[in-house]
Structure formats: C-alpha cells, structure tokens
Amino acid sequence: MKRKLSLFSIVNAIILCGIVLVTLYPFVHMIAVSLSSNIHVMKGEVSWYPKGLNFDMYQIVLNDPRILKSYLNTLIYTSLGTAVSLIVTSLGAYALAKKDMPFHKGFTLLIVFTMFFSGGMIPTFLVVKSMGIMDTVWAMVLPGAVSTWNLLIMRTFFVGIPVELEESGKIDGLNDFGIFTRIVVPLSKAVFATIGLFYAVGLWNNFMLPLLYLRDPELFPLQVVLRNIVLAGQMNSGDVTSIGGDNMVVEESLKFATIMVSTLPILLLYPLLQKYFVKGVMIGAVKG
Secondary structure (H helix, E strand, O other): OOOOOOHHHHHHHHHHHHHHHHHHHHHHHHHHHHOOOHHHHHOOOOOOOOOOOOOHHHHHHHHOHHHHHHHHHHHHHHHHHHHHHHHHHHHHHHHHOOOOOOOHHHHHHHHHHHHHOOOOHHHHHHHHHHOOOOOOOHHHHOOOOOOHHHHHHHHHHHHOOOHHHHHHHHHOOOOHHHHHHHHHOHHHHHHHHHHHHHHHHHHHOOOHHHHHHOOOHHHOOHHHHHHHHHHHOOOOHHHHHHHOOOHHHHHHHHHHHHHHHHHHHHHOHHHHHHHHHHHHOOOOOOOO
16 A cells, blocks of 8 residues: 655655755765866866866875874774773763662762763863873873763663563672673663764864863874864975965865865764664663
C-alpha cells in the first residue's frame, strides 16, 4: 500500500534539503577554491566545483613543518585526552549511578552545581600553574578532562543497566571494579562511543586551552597554527611566491586548503561511529 505524501512531508523535505545545502556549501566551496588554479580564483569563477584542477596548495600545507608538527600534537592531545576523559567520566558516572553510595545525593548536587557556577578563567589558570603542568601535554588534557553534562548522561545510561547482571557478577566473586570492567563496560559501547566522540571533537577543536597554558610553539595544536595562517598569514613567503599569481588569492586558497586538512579527519569519525551515535542519543528516552 502506497503512502500518500502530505503537505507537511513535502514542506519538511524542502526545509531539510535547504538546511543540507546551506551546511554543505561552505565545505564544497572551500574544496573547490583550494583545488582551483589561481587565475580562476582571481576571476571569481569558482563556486561549486574546482576549475583548473591542481594540488599545489595542499602540497604547500602538507610540506609546512609547522602543520605536520601541530598535526602530531593534536593527534596526541585528542587520543590521550579522550582516553583520560572516558576513564574518569565513566568511573565517576558509575559511582554516582549507585544509590547506595555514601553521600550519593550530596555528591550529585555538588557536581550539578558546577554546571551553573565555576571558578572562572583566572582561578583555573592559577590551579594549573600551581600543579606545574604549564607547557606540557597534561595542560591540554587535565583541565577539561571531565564534562559535567557528559558525566550526567553516562550516569543516566548506567542507571538503566539491570541490577540482576551486577548481582550475578557478585555471586561469581567480582568486586565493584570487576563488575564495571567485565559487565558494565561491554554493555556500554553506545554511550562510550557517543561521549568519546563529544570529547574528541572538543579536544580536536580546542583553541582556548593552548592559548592559556602553552608558551612553546613546538607544543601548539593544529587549531592555533591554523589561526596563525588564517588571521596572520604566516605561511612562508617563498612558498607563496613560488606558485605565482596574486598573493592575496594564493593566501585565500592556502587558508581553505589548511582548513580542509584540519577538518576532514574529525569529520570522518562520524560515519564510523554513526551506529553507536544513534543509540547513544537515545539515552534516557522512555522505553516501553
């Protein structure tokens, strides 16, 4: 039996298609400009697809030692930070999910309180400085290791795990940590993938923490170097002039190429984690 198209479905489809076009166009335009020859960019002829296909801009970006170093730094910060955040957040969320934990309500209220009130930038900076982790990898990992919102989402997921499973683990001689690692974690792939994706995207796009806590350019992540290229135009002048054409046009193509190089890797995570992400966003939904 064929379903009849309603007016709502048609209008909804048109609006969603418009949103898709508005969302995708900036990426399509940047890819087209970064892959086009200088003469076509100067004439303003590039819009949806590249003209005069060339990969010179990407060669310059990938050959710049600052880009490669900052790329490695970002990969380290993202992988290490996501692992630390997931470990700390999951352990804290599992503890809060246990109603028989001493001072359960008190700890929960204190954690919720931090969602609305924080110490501020200067006290946090003084704490990080007093810990002696300025200009280190840990300055990028520890200050934002736990998000209160992510902690509460994961706690909600753990509350929904049947108590009978944990009781069977206790009968088999497992302690609380054993139950968590052998029973709870294998059943929580959806929430780990979802929260891990949130943490990874935040760390990959992290811009404020390196500005506050890093002074050594060798430790700068990709976003800081990208900011220097986009706003300050700090690409090597020899590389720019060796291509020829108007410098402003070349700088624009270089900026777009750099943005695409820094954006595509984290975007590729979404299709890989989509099946877990769809399950994870349903956490806390009413189930019948």
